[in-house]
Amino acid sequence: MxxxxxxxxxxxxxxxxxxxxxxxxxxxxxxxxxxxxxxxxxxxxxxxxxxxxxxxxxxxxxxxxxxxxxxxxxxxxxxxxxxPLVELTAIPSESMTVEGNGKKVELKVLDEFVAYTEQVVEKASIDASELVFAGYGVVAPEYNWNDYEGIDVKGKTVVVLVNDPGFASGDSTFFKGETMTYYGRWTYKYEEAARQGAAGCLIIHETVPAGYDWSVVRNSWSGASLYLDQTGGAYQPDILGWITRNAAIKIFEASDVDMKNYAVKSRSEDFNAVSLGLNVSVAVTNKIKRDQxxxxxxxxxxxxxxxxxxxxxxxxxxxxxxxxxxxxxxxxxxxxxxxxxxxxxxxxxxxxxxxxxxxxxxxxxxxxxxxxxxxxxxxxxxxxxxxxxxxxxxxxxxxxxxxxxxxxxxxxxxxxxxxxxxxxxxxxxxxxxxxxxxxxxxxxxxxxxxxxxxxxxxxxxxxxxxxxxxxxxxxxxxxxxxxxxxxxxxxxxxxxxxxxxxxxxxxxxxxxxxxxxxxxxxxxxxxxxxxxxxxxxxxx
Structure with missing residues (x-):
């Protein structure tokens, strides 16, 4: 180098x-x-x-x-x-349940998913929320890119890939190639899901495009977390979280959607978000503490x-x-x-x-x-x-x-x-x-x-x-x-x-x-x- x-x-x-x-x-x-x-x-x-x-x-x-x-x-x-900060100690349910097509998938907390909420409430949940695969979850006008085009995700839960479409593309002019744009950051994924009115957003973790392994996710998104204490803030989804790649495979196998095929399609400008024909349920209980x-x-x-x-x-x-x-x-x-x-x-x-x-x-x-x-x-x-x-x-x-x-x-x-x-x-x-x-x-x-x-x-x-x-x-x-x-x-x-x-x-x-x-x-x-x-x- x-x-x-x-x-x-x-x-x-x-x-x-x-x-x-x-x-x-x-x-x-x-x-x-x-x-x-x-x-x-x-x-x-x-x-x-x-x-x-x-x-x-x-x-x-x-x-x-x-x-x-x-x-x-x-x-x-x-x-x-x-x-001014607010500390939310998130206690998610022991499992995340995904159902549909006559199938049921139970994901185990910490080992297969983490879930929390940024809403300052004692309890938040998504109950039988429709799952939608939204590619990278990116809306980038300067790249003529909109993963949410043509679909309404209000009240639904989006599943998105980590990083952005340019990563591992081999094309330095596609987004910024190997260099992550802000569209690839997990914070952006949640911000965009909120703008779209989604009830939940789950990011599929993979070590290489994320830049860290699952243990970092597990340690960083469990227990107490801090947020700026801003009253009257913008809309926030009910549930935010991560799922492992193996958990994502289980979910896609229960659906009629081919995960590998759609992961490839996600790099194409003509990608369209797709309902997985499944519903997801998970709850989070918060302990709330405000302080400076x-x-x-x-x-x-x-x-x-x-x-x-x-x-x-x-x-x-x-x-x-x-x-x-x-x-x-x-x-x-x-x-x-x-x-x-x-x-x-x-x-x-x-x-x-x-x-x-x-x-x-x-x-x-x-x-x-x-x-x-x-x-x-x-x-x-x-x-x-x-x-x-x-x-x-x-x-x-x-x-x-x-x-x-x-x-x-x-x-x-x-x-x-x-x-x-x-x-x-x-x-x-x-x-x-x-x-x-x-x-x-x-x-x-x-x-x-x-x-x-x-x-x-x-x-x-x-x-x-x-x-x-x-x-x-x-x-x-x-x-x-x-x-x-x-x-x-x-x-x-x-x-x-x-x-x-x-x-x-x-x-x-x-x-x-x-x-x-x-x-x-x-x-x-x-x-x-x-x-x-x-x-x-x-x-x-």
């Missing part, structure tokens, strides 16, 4: 010329990074889930660190921004342009205490995302010892990322600093602790000029820049920078993840596979003093700090590139 270094863009050169060359000489402390992760990922912090003792300890720790660095409160006189979580925010005021802002972001939360696996029930979230939070603290500490930047620099540790980017979504909807005055966002989520990397992998490569600035800094470190090697997994839509992008703010999400400086590509690939298969969203995502090193984390932190300083000390505004779906939002 290595890409030859290209000539630097004119935009990057302009930024380079206007940067304070003395500003970036302060090093990021590896010892500080280690200390932050030891604390944030400790069992004492209980997996840092909102509404728990772990949140209180995490928020207090972050505030104490920002105060120790001499940073100002970022929200008036406060270091926090309240985020908190984003933590601090800043360094700019010396010349205090009303223009560069925002660093990282989510402080993880999954808390959950289902026990191999005798451990604390989901510590050392990599996800104590590492990104620690790196942001390292940048804040280093910048606090430098000359004051021309533009203001904001450090925003957001809550409830794991529940759907809720802290950053609330910030984007209720900004402390207006998007029109926010020059850029630099997001940190999962900074590897395996040593220094040759690469800088940019998630959402081709989106904005920030990657040109990052390429310049990477080159100065003897590194190269590459696009995300797995664009089909939709990582651009899976971390907090996406909420900034949605309101038009150019956002960078990048770190070294592909080639180790001395141990090569295969070494990193093997570690990535171990993490994905056994640690991601599991209790084994823990700090290991015998294997974690902090040189690479510090190197990435230095790079992201330098990018932020170039923007903060420049007169230029980085732009979205042609073809970005966010360009028109910024221009408006």
């Amino acid at each position: 290595k890409k030859n270094l290209a000539m630097l863009s004119i935009g990057a050169v302009l930024f380079a010329c206007q940067t304070n060359s003395e500003s970036s000489k302060q090093e990021i402390s590896e010892e500080s990074l280690k200390t932050h992760i030891e604390v944030l990922a400790s069992d004492d912090f209980q997996g840092r889930k909102p509404f728990t003792e772990g949140e209180i300890k995490t928020v207090n720790y972050l505030i104490d660190q920002f105060k120790a660095y001499g940073l100002e409160p970022g929200n008036g006189n406060s270091y926090t921004q309240d985020v 979580s908190r984003n933590v925010v601090a800043m360094i005021t700019g010396s010349e342009k205090p009303d223009e802002y560069v925002i660093y972001s990282a989510h402080w939360d993880h999954l808390g205490i959950g289902q026990e696996i191999d005798g451990d029930s604390i989901y510590n979230g050392a990599h996800d995302n104590a590492s990104g939070t620690a790196t942001m603290l390292g940048i804040a500490e280093a910048m606090s010892k430098m000359d004051q930047p021309k533009r203001s620099v904001v450090f925003l540790a957001v809550t409830a990322e794991e529940q759907g980017l809720l802290g950053s979504k609330h910030y984007a909807q209720n900004p402390i600093y207006l998007p029109a005055n926010t020059v850029a966002n630099i997001n940190m989520d999962g900074i590897t602790a395996w040593g220094p990397m040759k690469d800088l992998t940019v998630v959402g490569y081709g989106q904005s000029e920030l990657e040109d600035i990052a390429e310049e800094v990477a080159t100065s470190q003897g590194r190269y820049i590459i696009p995300d090697p797995e664009p089909g997994k939709g990582y651009f839509f899976r971390s907090d920078h996406f909420q900034f992008a949605k309101v038009g703010i150019p956002a960078l999400y990048a770190s070294g993840t592909y080639e180790h400086m001395t141990k090569g590509i295969n070494y990193v690939d093997s570690l990535n596979k171990v993490y994905s298969n056994t640690q991601y969203h599991q209790p084994k995502d823990e700090y290991n003093p015998d294997s974690w090193t902090f040189g690479g984390m510090a190197l990435d932190g230095m790079l992201l700090m330098e990018v932020g300083l170039k923007v903060a000390n420049s007169n230029e505004w980085p732009k979205w590139k042609a073809g970005s779906e966010f360009k028109s939002i910024r221009e408006q």
Whole structure:
């Protein structure tokens, strides 16, 4: 996947010329990074889930660190921004029943399906709701695509495929080929089903197009989940959920519809949604709890342009205490995302010892990322600093602790000029820049920078993840596979003093700090590139 270094863009050169060359000489402390992760990922912090003792300890720790660095409160006189959330603890029925054609299929909860509701009600259900296969569940006018054309699904339950029609098509011009569009995200599937008036929406899980295995679905969509507490919100289906591929096969075998044939047809523009001739029933009981979580925010005021802002972001939360696996029930979230939070603290500490930047620099540790980017979504909807005055966002989520990397992998490569600035800094470190090697997994839509992008703010999400400086590509690939298969969203995502090193984390932190300083000390505004779906939002 290595890409030859290209000539630097004119935009990057302009930024380079206007940067304070003395500003970036302060090093990021590896010892500080280690200390932050030891604390944030400790069992004492209980997996840092909102509404728990772990949140209180995490928020207090972050505030104490920002105060120790001499940073100002970022929200008036406060270091926090309240985020009103509602916690729904979903208890689905033990089975999902599918009946029709004289046949009956019983699917087992957690093993074959997960179900929940975003409605703030004590009980939600679908009872003998007609099942409709709606392909990918996509309505995309710019691609002349409408999976719901010609069918009314009001009050019915749609079954849809994960990802979008372009995935694995071999055609880079069909949607975006292997690169997932927002139409491929599970959040979009539910949003579109709601717009269509569906009573339920079930996504068929498959590991490769989803980007994660069933254990992630099982762990993430069972038990308590958080949502923004917004009264009078838009229509929501009664039941949302996932089913395994094997469960989908059982359902299609009970119908008169050939699953394999229709999965192929789903990639065709003339695809038509089809009733499966079956009805589905399942119920969910909710425990409801309302409370406030908190984003933590601090800043360094700019010396010349205090009303223009560069925002660093990282989510402080993880999954808390959950289902026990191999005798451990604390989901510590050392990599996800104590590492990104620690790196942001390292940048804040280093910048606090430098000359004051021309533009203001904001450090925003957001809550409830794991529940759907809720802290950053609330910030984007209720900004402390207006998007029109926010020059850029630099997001940190999962900074590897395996040593220094040759690469800088940019998630959402081709989106904005920030990657040109990052390429310049990477080159100065003897590194190269590459696009995300797995664009089909939709990582651009899976971390907090996406909420900034949605309101038009150019956002960078990048770190070294592909080639180790001395141990090569295969070494990193093997570690990535171990993490994905056994640690991601599991209790084994823990700090290991015998294997974690902090040189690479510090190197990435230095790079992201330098990018932020170039923007903060420049007169230029980085732009979205042609073809970005966010360009028109910024221009408006």
